[in-house]
Amino acid sequence: MTGRAKICGLSTPETVKAAVDGQAAFIGFMFFAKSPRNIAPDVAARLAPPARAANVKVVAVTVDPDDVLLDQLSATLKPDFIQLHGKETPSRAREVAARTGAGIIKVFSVSEPSDLDPARAYESVADYLMFDAKAPAGFDRPGGTGARFDWTMMKGRRFERPWLLAGGLDPWNVAEAVQLSGAPLVDVSSGVERGPGIKDPSLISAFLEAVRRA
Ligand SMILES: O=C(O)c1ccccc1NCC(=O)[C@H](O)[C@H](O)COP(=O)(O)O
Numbered sequence: 001m002t003g004r005a006k007i008c009g010l011s012t013p014e015t016v017k018a019a020v021d022g023q024a025a026f027i028g029f030m031f032f033a034k035s036p037r038n039i040a041p042d043v044a045a046r047l048a049p050p051a052r053a054a055n056v057k058v059v060a061v062t063v064d065p066d067d068v069l070l071d072q073l074s075a076t077l078k079p080d081f082i083q084l085h086g087k088e089t090p091s092r093a094r095e096v097a098a099r100t101g102a103g104i105i106k107v108f109s110v111s112e113p114s115d116l117d118p119a120r121a122y123e124s125v126a127d128y129l130m131f132d133a134k135a136p137a138g139f140d141r142p143g144g145t146g147a148r149f150d151w152t153m154m155k156g157r158r159f160e161r162p163w164l165l166a167g168g169l170d171p172w173n174v175a176e177a178v179q180l181s182g183a184p185l186v187d188v189s190s191g192v193e194r195g196p197g198i199k200d201p202s203l204i205s206a207f208l209e210a211v212r213r214a
Pocket residue numbers: 008009028030032035036037061062063085132141142143144145146147166167168169187188189190191
């Protein structure tokens with residue numbers, strides 16, 4: 001794995017190709033019915049091979065997943081990582097890892113410095129931590145909203161796991177976000193779309209180029 005970015009919510013071969021060609025570290029497929037990026041596990045399984053061939057890690061993005069979904073994912077997509085974007089406890093995260101054999105990316109919704117504190121309890125179970133902006137009022141999903149938080153909140157914070165910055169990133173602001181936050185890794189979804197859930201290959205390429213230069 002060489003890249004420093006995760007491109008989330010892919011649903012077409014063209015956008016997977018743009019992510020792989022641009023040296024993304026991870027691609028994410030979304031499994032949450034209320035998301036405009038939601039796809040079925042077998043569809044994701046058909047999209048994933050070019051990423052695997054290039055050693056781009058495949059992430060199944062979920063919100064409080066039940067065991068039925070986890071078993072479907074294990075039987076079809078076989079993700080390298082499960083992203084837990086809900087209210088999963090550390091012990092549930094441990095169960096998910098044991099049940100699927102996948103690594104864990106645990107997400108924390110941030111609007112103020114104290115929102116970073118719960119991450120400590122997950123450092124022994126998660127492979128990666130992700131800090132994403134808290135969804136604005138009125139959203140019926142906890143991620144993929146395009147909202148951002150104060151990136152300077154992250155500066156100088158130390159964690160025992162590598163972490164990703166998420167929330168409102170795009171090709172034009174990601175360099176500043178990296179500089180202000182000190183993020184080693186970044187994640188994007190709506191900032192590389194031309195409409196809700198519609199990823200744009202040229203925006204994915206531009207984002208990854210901006211990350212390489214940052
Ligand atoms: O993308 C979604 O629709 C989504 C829905 C529910 C939970 C998580 C979701 N996305 C997960 C991600 O990792 C996004 O990339 C992250 O929230 C940043 O999104 P954005 O602000 O749109 O870049």
